[in-house]
Amino acid sequence: MKKIILSIVLSLLFNSVWAQQVKFTADKKISSITYSMHHRLHDWDGVSRDLNSVILADATKTNITQVAVSVKVSSFDSKNANRDSHTIEVTEGLKYPNITFSSTEIQQQADKLLVKGILNFHGVNRNISFEASRKKMGDKLEITGTFPVKMTQFNIEPPTLLAIPTDDEFKISFKAVY
Numbered sequence: 001m002k003k004i005i006l007s008i009v010l011s012l013l014f015n016s017v018w019a020q021q022v023k024f025t026a027d028k029k030i031s032s033i034t035y036s037m038h039h040r041l042h043d044w045d046g047v048s049r050d051l052n053s054v055i056l057a058d059a060t061k062t063n064i065t066q067v068a069v070s071v072k073v074s075s076f077d078s079k080n081a082n083r084d085s086h087t088i089e090v091t092e093g094l095k096y097p098n099i100t101f102s103s104t105e106i107q108q109q110a111d112k113l114l115v116k117g118i119l120n121f122h123g124v125n126r127n128i129s130f131e132a133s134r135k136k137m138g139d140k141l142e143i144t145g146t147f148p149v150k151m152t153q154f155n156i157e158p159p160t161l162l163a164i165p166t167d168d169e170f171k172i173s174f175k176a177v178y
Contacts, residue, residue, distance in 0.1 A: 024178040026053035033071050036171040039161055046076035053176050061141040069101040090159045096123045122154040146173040
C-alpha cells in the first residue's frame, strides 16, 4: 500500500514539473508585425521589427496557454516618413503610444491556433479572435497570422488623401519566432 501511495505522489510530482509553464520571448531579429492599408490611389504596408511578445507554454513549446504582444505605434516604417508621421498623428501615437494584445483563450488543433483576446488600440479595448499557424523549426517556434481591424471601432477616423479616405478596414499580419 505504501508503494502505491508513494508511486501516486511521485507521479503527481513528476507530472506537475512537466506541466509547468515556461515564458518564451519573441526574437526581435526575426519577428515582425505589419499593417496593410488600401486607398483608391495606392496600397502600402508599414512594418515594425520592434515586436515585444511573450508566450507561456510547456517546455517543448507544444502547448501554448497565453500570449501577450506590445508594439509602439511609432515603430512602424512604411518607407515614407511623411506617411509615418501622419499615422502617428491620426492614431494619436503620442497619447496612445502602444498597441497591445493579451490572449484570453487559445485553442490548439494540430498546427493551427484559434486565439481569442483583447486588442488595445488608441485607448480602446476590443475582443478579437483570429487563427494563427505554428511551425516548429528545431528549438524555435514560429507563429504567423493575419486579422482585420476597423479603425472606426477604435475611434480613429480613416486618414484621407486628396479628400478621399482610406478603407476603414486594414490588415495586421505578424510573424513571431520564440
